Amino acid sequence: MKNTEASSFLPLTHTTFYTLIALEHPLHGYGIMQKVEHVSAGDVKIGPGTLYSALSKLEKQKLIKKVDGDSGDRRKLYTLTGLGQDVIRLEYQRLSHLVQVGKDVIKRMEDN
Amino acid sequence: MEKKVTRIFWAWQDAEEEIWLRKMSNEGWKLKSYKSLRYTFEQITPEDAIYRLDYKTTTNEDLDEYIAIYEDAGWEHVAQFSGWHYFRSAENNSAAPDIYSDQASKIQKYSGLLTTLYISLLALLLLSISVFLNDSESVFFTALKWMYVIVIAIMVIAVVKVLIKIRRLKDQTL
Structure with missing residues:
Protein backbone atom coordinates (compact mmCIF):
# COMPACT_ATOMS: atom_id res chain seq x y z
CA MET A 1 0.00 0.00 0.00
CA LYS A 2 1.33 3.34 -1.08
CA ASN A 3 -0.32 5.23 1.76
CA THR A 4 1.10 2.97 4.43
CA GLU A 5 4.55 3.72 3.11
CA ALA A 6 3.93 7.46 3.10
CA SER A 7 2.36 7.42 6.56
CA SER A 8 5.49 5.86 8.06
CA PHE A 9 7.19 9.27 7.74
CA LEU A 10 4.61 11.01 9.93
CA PRO A 11 4.61 13.18 11.95
CA LEU A 12 7.05 15.53 10.22
CA THR A 13 9.21 18.04 12.03
CA HIS A 14 8.67 21.74 11.39
CA THR A 15 11.77 21.84 9.22
CA THR A 16 10.80 18.80 7.18
CA PHE A 17 7.29 20.03 6.49
CA TYR A 18 8.47 23.47 5.44
CA THR A 19 11.23 22.00 3.28
CA LEU A 20 8.80 19.70 1.49
CA ILE A 21 6.17 22.36 0.81
CA ALA A 22 8.88 24.75 -0.40
CA LEU A 23 9.67 22.19 -3.12
CA GLU A 24 6.33 22.63 -4.84
CA HIS A 25 8.58 23.90 -7.64
CA PRO A 26 12.24 22.88 -8.05
CA LEU A 27 14.63 24.92 -5.91
CA HIS A 28 18.22 24.77 -4.74
CA GLY A 29 19.26 24.88 -1.09
CA TYR A 30 19.36 28.63 -0.66
CA GLY A 31 16.09 29.00 -2.58
CA ILE A 32 14.45 26.68 -0.03
CA MET A 33 15.76 28.78 2.89
CA GLN A 34 14.39 31.97 1.31
CA LYS A 35 11.04 30.43 0.40
CA VAL A 36 10.53 29.00 3.89
CA GLU A 37 11.32 32.36 5.45
CA HIS A 38 8.86 33.97 3.05
CA VAL A 39 5.92 31.57 3.48
CA SER A 40 6.32 31.60 7.27
CA ALA A 41 6.40 35.42 7.23
CA GLY A 42 9.93 35.48 8.64
CA ASP A 43 9.01 33.15 11.48
CA VAL A 44 11.06 30.13 10.40
CA LYS A 45 14.69 30.52 9.40
CA ILE A 46 16.31 27.22 8.54
CA GLY A 47 20.02 27.10 9.35
CA PRO A 48 22.34 25.65 6.69
CA GLY A 49 23.35 22.68 8.85
CA THR A 50 19.73 21.79 9.46
CA LEU A 51 18.84 22.22 5.79
CA TYR A 52 21.76 20.15 4.55
CA SER A 53 20.91 17.26 6.87
CA ALA A 54 17.20 17.52 5.98
CA LEU A 55 17.97 17.42 2.25
CA SER A 56 20.31 14.44 2.45
CA LYS A 57 17.82 12.57 4.64
CA LEU A 58 14.80 13.36 2.44
CA GLU A 59 16.71 12.36 -0.66
CA LYS A 60 17.72 9.05 0.91
CA GLN A 61 14.10 8.41 1.89
CA LYS A 62 13.10 9.25 -1.72
CA LEU A 63 10.70 12.04 -0.72
CA ILE A 64 12.68 14.44 -2.90
CA LYS A 65 15.11 13.99 -5.78
CA LYS A 66 17.75 15.98 -7.60
CA VAL A 67 16.76 17.52 -10.92
CA ASP A 68 19.22 16.95 -13.74
CA GLY A 69 20.32 20.39 -14.69
CA ASP A 70 23.41 22.32 -15.56
CA SER A 71 26.13 20.04 -14.24
CA GLY A 72 28.54 22.97 -14.06
CA ASP A 73 26.63 24.53 -11.18
CA ARG A 74 27.58 23.16 -7.79
CA ARG A 75 24.15 24.11 -6.47
CA LYS A 76 21.76 21.23 -7.00
CA LEU A 77 18.08 21.64 -7.75
CA TYR A 78 15.64 19.50 -5.81
CA THR A 79 12.05 18.55 -6.50
CA LEU A 80 9.34 16.48 -4.82
CA THR A 81 8.78 12.85 -5.77
CA GLY A 82 5.32 11.26 -5.89
CA LEU A 83 6.00 9.82 -2.45
CA GLY A 84 6.92 13.26 -1.19
CA GLN A 85 3.62 14.65 -2.45
CA ASP A 86 1.74 11.82 -0.69
CA VAL A 87 3.57 12.61 2.54
CA ILE A 88 2.57 16.29 2.33
CA ARG A 89 -1.08 15.30 1.75
CA LEU A 90 -1.14 12.88 4.68
CA GLU A 91 0.59 15.34 7.01
CA TYR A 92 -1.90 18.00 5.99
CA GLN A 93 -4.78 15.65 6.88
CA ARG A 94 -3.16 14.82 10.21
CA LEU A 95 -2.65 18.50 11.06
CA SER A 96 -6.19 19.42 9.95
CA HIS A 97 -7.55 16.74 12.24
CA LEU A 98 -5.50 18.08 15.16
CA VAL A 99 -6.71 21.61 14.47
CA GLN A 100 -10.34 20.43 14.34
CA VAL A 101 -10.07 18.49 17.61
CA GLY A 102 -8.36 21.44 19.28
CA LYS A 103 -10.98 23.84 17.98
CA ASP A 104 -13.82 21.77 19.47
CA VAL A 105 -12.14 21.68 22.86
CA ILE A 106 -11.42 25.40 22.87
CA LYS A 107 -15.01 26.14 21.91
CA ARG A 108 -16.32 24.00 24.78
CA MET A 109 -13.94 25.68 27.23
CA GLU A 110 -15.24 29.07 26.17
CA ASP A 111 -18.88 27.95 26.44
CA ASN A 112 -18.41 26.82 30.03
CA MET B 1 51.43 37.76 8.73
CA GLU B 91 28.85 39.34 13.64
CA ASN B 92 27.00 42.03 11.70
CA ASN B 93 25.89 39.46 9.13
CA SER B 94 22.13 39.11 9.03
CA ALA B 95 22.47 35.33 8.63
CA ALA B 96 20.94 33.05 11.22
CA PRO B 97 23.08 33.05 14.37
CA ASP B 98 23.36 29.30 14.27
CA ILE B 99 23.94 26.70 11.60
CA TYR B 100 21.32 24.45 13.20
CA SER B 101 17.81 25.75 13.63
CA ASP B 102 16.26 22.76 15.37
CA GLN B 103 17.23 20.26 18.03
CA ALA B 104 16.71 17.21 15.84
CA SER B 105 19.45 18.15 13.39
CA LYS B 106 21.78 19.26 16.18
CA ILE B 107 21.32 15.85 17.77
CA GLN B 108 22.10 14.29 14.40
CA LYS B 109 25.46 16.09 14.29
CA TYR B 110 26.49 14.55 17.62
CA SER B 111 25.05 11.14 16.70
CA GLY B 112 27.30 11.13 13.64
CA LEU B 113 30.28 12.03 15.81
CA LEU B 114 29.30 9.28 18.25
CA THR B 115 29.28 6.68 15.46
CA THR B 116 32.84 7.68 14.49
CA LEU B 117 33.92 7.48 18.13
CA TYR B 118 32.37 4.02 18.55
CA ILE B 119 34.11 2.71 15.44
CA SER B 120 37.48 4.16 16.53
CA LEU B 121 37.07 2.75 20.02
CA LEU B 122 36.21 -0.69 18.65
CA ALA B 123 39.21 -0.62 16.29
CA LEU B 124 41.45 0.44 19.17
CA LEU B 125 40.19 -2.35 21.42
CA LEU B 126 40.77 -4.93 18.69
CA LEU B 127 44.28 -3.59 18.07
CA SER B 128 45.11 -3.62 21.77
CA ILE B 129 44.13 -7.29 22.29
CA SER B 130 47.42 -8.65 21.00
CA VAL B 131 49.38 -6.17 23.11
CA PHE B 132 47.51 -7.05 26.29
CA LEU B 133 47.73 -10.80 25.63
CA ASN B 134 51.50 -10.50 25.35
CA ASP B 135 52.91 -11.13 28.84
CA SER B 136 56.33 -9.70 28.08
CA GLU B 137 57.45 -7.35 30.83
CA SER B 138 59.90 -5.39 28.70
CA VAL B 139 59.92 -1.61 29.01
CA PHE B 140 58.62 -1.34 25.47
CA PHE B 141 55.54 -3.47 26.07
CA THR B 142 54.80 -1.85 29.41
CA ALA B 143 54.94 1.57 27.78
CA LEU B 144 52.79 0.36 24.90
CA LYS B 145 50.22 -1.08 27.29
CA TRP B 146 50.01 2.18 29.19
CA MET B 147 49.69 4.12 25.98
CA TYR B 148 46.73 1.97 24.94
CA VAL B 149 45.14 2.32 28.38
CA ILE B 150 45.40 6.13 28.19
CA VAL B 151 44.09 6.40 24.63
CA ILE B 152 41.21 4.01 25.32
CA ALA B 153 40.36 5.95 28.50
CA ILE B 154 40.22 9.22 26.52
CA MET B 155 38.00 7.59 23.90
CA VAL B 156 35.64 6.28 26.59
CA ILE B 157 35.47 9.77 28.13
CA ALA B 158 34.71 11.22 24.69
CA VAL B 159 31.88 8.73 24.13
CA VAL B 160 30.37 9.50 27.55
CA LYS B 161 30.69 13.28 27.07
CA VAL B 162 29.03 13.16 23.66
CA LEU B 163 26.27 10.89 25.01
CA ILE B 164 25.62 13.45 27.76
CA LYS B 165 25.43 16.23 25.14
CA ILE B 166 22.87 14.23 23.14
CA ARG B 167 20.86 13.48 26.28
CA ARG B 168 20.77 17.20 27.21
CA LEU B 169 19.59 18.15 23.71
CA LYS B 170 16.88 15.48 23.83
CA ASP B 171 15.71 16.73 27.23
CA GLN B 172 15.25 20.20 25.74
CA THR B 173 13.16 18.86 22.87
CA LEU B 174 9.81 18.26 24.56
Whole structure:
Protein backbone atom coordinates (compact mmCIF):
# COMPACT_ATOMS: atom_id res chain seq x y z
CA MET A 1 0.00 0.00 0.00
CA LYS A 2 1.33 3.34 -1.08
CA ASN A 3 -0.32 5.23 1.76
CA THR A 4 1.10 2.97 4.43
CA GLU A 5 4.55 3.72 3.11
CA ALA A 6 3.93 7.46 3.10
CA SER A 7 2.36 7.42 6.56
CA SER A 8 5.49 5.86 8.06
CA PHE A 9 7.19 9.27 7.74
CA LEU A 10 4.61 11.01 9.93
CA PRO A 11 4.61 13.18 11.95
CA LEU A 12 7.05 15.53 10.22
CA THR A 13 9.21 18.04 12.03
CA HIS A 14 8.67 21.74 11.39
CA THR A 15 11.77 21.84 9.22
CA THR A 16 10.80 18.80 7.18
CA PHE A 17 7.29 20.03 6.49
CA TYR A 18 8.47 23.47 5.44
CA THR A 19 11.23 22.00 3.28
CA LEU A 20 8.80 19.70 1.49
CA ILE A 21 6.17 22.36 0.81
CA ALA A 22 8.88 24.75 -0.40
CA LEU A 23 9.67 22.19 -3.12
CA GLU A 24 6.33 22.63 -4.84
CA HIS A 25 8.58 23.90 -7.64
CA PRO A 26 12.24 22.88 -8.05
CA LEU A 27 14.63 24.92 -5.91
CA HIS A 28 18.22 24.77 -4.74
CA GLY A 29 19.26 24.88 -1.09
CA TYR A 30 19.36 28.63 -0.66
CA GLY A 31 16.09 29.00 -2.58
CA ILE A 32 14.45 26.68 -0.03
CA MET A 33 15.76 28.78 2.89
CA GLN A 34 14.39 31.97 1.31
CA LYS A 35 11.04 30.43 0.40
CA VAL A 36 10.53 29.00 3.89
CA GLU A 37 11.32 32.36 5.45
CA HIS A 38 8.86 33.97 3.05
CA VAL A 39 5.92 31.57 3.48
CA SER A 40 6.32 31.60 7.27
CA ALA A 41 6.40 35.42 7.23
CA GLY A 42 9.93 35.48 8.64
CA ASP A 43 9.01 33.15 11.48
CA VAL A 44 11.06 30.13 10.40
CA LYS A 45 14.69 30.52 9.40
CA ILE A 46 16.31 27.22 8.54
CA GLY A 47 20.02 27.10 9.35
CA PRO A 48 22.34 25.65 6.69
CA GLY A 49 23.35 22.68 8.85
CA THR A 50 19.73 21.79 9.46
CA LEU A 51 18.84 22.22 5.79
CA TYR A 52 21.76 20.15 4.55
CA SER A 53 20.91 17.26 6.87
CA ALA A 54 17.20 17.52 5.98
CA LEU A 55 17.97 17.42 2.25
CA SER A 56 20.31 14.44 2.45
CA LYS A 57 17.82 12.57 4.64
CA LEU A 58 14.80 13.36 2.44
CA GLU A 59 16.71 12.36 -0.66
CA LYS A 60 17.72 9.05 0.91
CA GLN A 61 14.10 8.41 1.89
CA LYS A 62 13.10 9.25 -1.72
CA LEU A 63 10.70 12.04 -0.72
CA ILE A 64 12.68 14.44 -2.90
CA LYS A 65 15.11 13.99 -5.78
CA LYS A 66 17.75 15.98 -7.60
CA VAL A 67 16.76 17.52 -10.92
CA ASP A 68 19.22 16.95 -13.74
CA GLY A 69 20.32 20.39 -14.69
CA ASP A 70 23.41 22.32 -15.56
CA SER A 71 26.13 20.04 -14.24
CA GLY A 72 28.54 22.97 -14.06
CA ASP A 73 26.63 24.53 -11.18
CA ARG A 74 27.58 23.16 -7.79
CA ARG A 75 24.15 24.11 -6.47
CA LYS A 76 21.76 21.23 -7.00
CA LEU A 77 18.08 21.64 -7.75
CA TYR A 78 15.64 19.50 -5.81
CA THR A 79 12.05 18.55 -6.50
CA LEU A 80 9.34 16.48 -4.82
CA THR A 81 8.78 12.85 -5.77
CA GLY A 82 5.32 11.26 -5.89
CA LEU A 83 6.00 9.82 -2.45
CA GLY A 84 6.92 13.26 -1.19
CA GLN A 85 3.62 14.65 -2.45
CA ASP A 86 1.74 11.82 -0.69
CA VAL A 87 3.57 12.61 2.54
CA ILE A 88 2.57 16.29 2.33
CA ARG A 89 -1.08 15.30 1.75
CA LEU A 90 -1.14 12.88 4.68
CA GLU A 91 0.59 15.34 7.01
CA TYR A 92 -1.90 18.00 5.99
CA GLN A 93 -4.78 15.65 6.88
CA ARG A 94 -3.16 14.82 10.21
CA LEU A 95 -2.65 18.50 11.06
CA SER A 96 -6.19 19.42 9.95
CA HIS A 97 -7.55 16.74 12.24
CA LEU A 98 -5.50 18.08 15.16
CA VAL A 99 -6.71 21.61 14.47
CA GLN A 100 -10.34 20.43 14.34
CA VAL A 101 -10.07 18.49 17.61
CA GLY A 102 -8.36 21.44 19.28
CA LYS A 103 -10.98 23.84 17.98
CA ASP A 104 -13.82 21.77 19.47
CA VAL A 105 -12.14 21.68 22.86
CA ILE A 106 -11.42 25.40 22.87
CA LYS A 107 -15.01 26.14 21.91
CA ARG A 108 -16.32 24.00 24.78
CA MET A 109 -13.94 25.68 27.23
CA GLU A 110 -15.24 29.07 26.17
CA ASP A 111 -18.88 27.95 26.44
CA ASN A 112 -18.41 26.82 30.03
CA MET B 1 51.43 37.76 8.73
CA GLU B 2 50.63 34.26 9.91
CA LYS B 3 50.93 32.48 13.18
CA LYS B 4 50.59 28.88 14.21
CA VAL B 5 49.10 27.83 17.51
CA THR B 6 49.02 24.34 18.94
CA ARG B 7 46.08 23.72 21.17
CA ILE B 8 44.03 20.71 22.22
CA PHE B 9 40.26 20.75 22.12
CA TRP B 10 38.72 17.34 22.66
CA ALA B 11 35.93 16.06 20.40
CA TRP B 12 33.29 17.10 22.96
CA GLN B 13 34.65 20.64 23.31
CA ASP B 14 33.39 22.09 20.02
CA ALA B 15 31.49 24.89 21.76
CA GLU B 16 34.62 25.92 23.71
CA GLU B 17 36.62 25.86 20.49
CA GLU B 18 34.07 28.16 18.81
CA ILE B 19 34.40 30.66 21.67
CA TRP B 20 38.20 30.58 21.50
CA LEU B 21 38.20 31.16 17.72
CA ARG B 22 35.87 34.13 18.20
CA LYS B 23 38.26 35.55 20.80
CA MET B 24 41.16 35.11 18.38
CA SER B 25 39.24 37.00 15.69
CA ASN B 26 38.59 39.84 18.12
CA GLU B 27 42.34 39.96 18.71
CA GLY B 28 42.98 40.17 14.96
CA TRP B 29 43.62 36.54 14.05
CA LYS B 30 41.46 34.78 11.51
CA LEU B 31 41.53 31.00 11.21
CA LYS B 32 43.05 29.90 7.93
CA SER B 33 43.50 26.17 8.38
CA TYR B 34 43.53 23.45 10.97
CA LYS B 35 45.34 20.15 11.01
CA SER B 36 46.08 17.75 13.89
CA LEU B 37 45.96 20.25 16.77
CA ARG B 38 47.75 22.93 14.69
CA TYR B 39 45.80 26.10 14.01
CA THR B 40 47.07 28.51 11.36
CA PHE B 41 45.86 32.08 11.70
CA GLU B 42 46.28 35.06 9.43
CA GLN B 43 46.44 38.58 10.75
CA ILE B 44 43.39 40.77 10.09
CA THR B 45 41.91 43.94 11.48
CA PRO B 46 40.27 42.79 14.73
CA GLU B 47 36.69 41.80 13.98
CA ASP B 48 33.95 40.13 15.94
CA ALA B 49 33.18 36.93 14.08
CA ILE B 50 31.19 33.88 15.05
CA TYR B 51 32.59 30.43 14.37
CA ARG B 52 30.58 27.24 14.07
CA LEU B 53 31.91 23.71 13.83
CA ASP B 54 29.95 21.11 11.95
CA TYR B 55 30.62 17.40 11.87
CA LYS B 56 29.82 15.93 8.47
CA THR B 57 29.30 12.18 8.29
CA THR B 58 28.00 11.82 4.75
CA THR B 59 30.37 11.03 1.87
CA ASN B 60 32.24 13.96 0.44
CA GLU B 61 30.87 13.54 -3.08
CA ASP B 62 28.53 16.43 -2.34
CA LEU B 63 31.12 18.58 -0.57
CA ASP B 64 30.74 21.43 -3.09
CA GLU B 65 27.01 21.57 -2.56
CA TYR B 66 27.40 21.31 1.23
CA ILE B 67 29.74 24.31 1.24
CA ALA B 68 27.51 26.21 -1.21
CA ILE B 69 24.50 25.93 1.12
CA TYR B 70 26.55 27.39 3.99
CA GLU B 71 28.07 30.14 1.85
CA ASP B 72 24.67 31.18 0.50
CA ALA B 73 23.47 31.45 4.08
CA GLY B 74 26.36 33.81 4.89
CA TRP B 75 28.96 31.44 6.35
CA GLU B 76 32.52 31.26 5.10
CA HIS B 77 34.08 27.79 5.01
CA VAL B 78 37.50 28.43 6.52
CA ALA B 79 38.93 25.03 7.39
CA GLN B 80 38.22 21.33 7.48
CA PHE B 81 39.81 18.38 9.16
CA SER B 82 38.60 14.75 9.34
CA GLY B 83 34.86 15.32 9.22
CA TRP B 84 34.99 18.65 11.07
CA HIS B 85 34.16 21.78 9.10
CA TYR B 86 34.89 25.28 10.38
CA PHE B 87 32.53 28.07 9.38
CA ARG B 88 32.93 31.76 10.08
CA SER B 89 30.41 34.56 9.93
CA ALA B 90 30.87 38.26 10.60
CA GLU B 91 28.85 39.34 13.64
CA ASN B 92 27.00 42.03 11.70
CA ASN B 93 25.89 39.46 9.13
CA SER B 94 22.13 39.11 9.03
CA ALA B 95 22.47 35.33 8.63
CA ALA B 96 20.94 33.05 11.22
CA PRO B 97 23.08 33.05 14.37
CA ASP B 98 23.36 29.30 14.27
CA ILE B 99 23.94 26.70 11.60
CA TYR B 100 21.32 24.45 13.20
CA SER B 101 17.81 25.75 13.63
CA ASP B 102 16.26 22.76 15.37
CA GLN B 103 17.23 20.26 18.03
CA ALA B 104 16.71 17.21 15.84
CA SER B 105 19.45 18.15 13.39
CA LYS B 106 21.78 19.26 16.18
CA ILE B 107 21.32 15.85 17.77
CA GLN B 108 22.10 14.29 14.40
CA LYS B 109 25.46 16.09 14.29
CA TYR B 110 26.49 14.55 17.62
CA SER B 111 25.05 11.14 16.70
CA GLY B 112 27.30 11.13 13.64
CA LEU B 113 30.28 12.03 15.81
CA LEU B 114 29.30 9.28 18.25
CA THR B 115 29.28 6.68 15.46
CA THR B 116 32.84 7.68 14.49
CA LEU B 117 33.92 7.48 18.13
CA TYR B 118 32.37 4.02 18.55
CA ILE B 119 34.11 2.71 15.44
CA SER B 120 37.48 4.16 16.53
CA LEU B 121 37.07 2.75 20.02
CA LEU B 122 36.21 -0.69 18.65
CA ALA B 123 39.21 -0.62 16.29
CA LEU B 124 41.45 0.44 19.17
CA LEU B 125 40.19 -2.35 21.42
CA LEU B 126 40.77 -4.93 18.69
CA LEU B 127 44.28 -3.59 18.07
CA SER B 128 45.11 -3.62 21.77
CA ILE B 129 44.13 -7.29 22.29
CA SER B 130 47.42 -8.65 21.00
CA VAL B 131 49.38 -6.17 23.11
CA PHE B 132 47.51 -7.05 26.29
CA LEU B 133 47.73 -10.80 25.63
CA ASN B 134 51.50 -10.50 25.35
CA ASP B 135 52.91 -11.13 28.84
CA SER B 136 56.33 -9.70 28.08
CA GLU B 137 57.45 -7.35 30.83
CA SER B 138 59.90 -5.39 28.70
CA VAL B 139 59.92 -1.61 29.01
CA PHE B 140 58.62 -1.34 25.47
CA PHE B 141 55.54 -3.47 26.07
CA THR B 142 54.80 -1.85 29.41
CA ALA B 143 54.94 1.57 27.78
CA LEU B 144 52.79 0.36 24.90
CA LYS B 145 50.22 -1.08 27.29
CA TRP B 146 50.01 2.18 29.19
CA MET B 147 49.69 4.12 25.98
CA TYR B 148 46.73 1.97 24.94
CA VAL B 149 45.14 2.32 28.38
CA ILE B 150 45.40 6.13 28.19
CA VAL B 151 44.09 6.40 24.63
CA ILE B 152 41.21 4.01 25.32
CA ALA B 153 40.36 5.95 28.50
CA ILE B 154 40.22 9.22 26.52
CA MET B 155 38.00 7.59 23.90
CA VAL B 156 35.64 6.28 26.59
CA ILE B 157 35.47 9.77 28.13
CA ALA B 158 34.71 11.22 24.69
CA VAL B 159 31.88 8.73 24.13
CA VAL B 160 30.37 9.50 27.55
CA LYS B 161 30.69 13.28 27.07
CA VAL B 162 29.03 13.16 23.66
CA LEU B 163 26.27 10.89 25.01
CA ILE B 164 25.62 13.45 27.76
CA LYS B 165 25.43 16.23 25.14
CA ILE B 166 22.87 14.23 23.14
CA ARG B 167 20.86 13.48 26.28
CA ARG B 168 20.77 17.20 27.21
CA LEU B 169 19.59 18.15 23.71
CA LYS B 170 16.88 15.48 23.83
CA ASP B 171 15.71 16.73 27.23
CA GLN B 172 15.25 20.20 25.74
CA THR B 173 13.16 18.86 22.87
CA LEU B 174 9.81 18.26 24.56
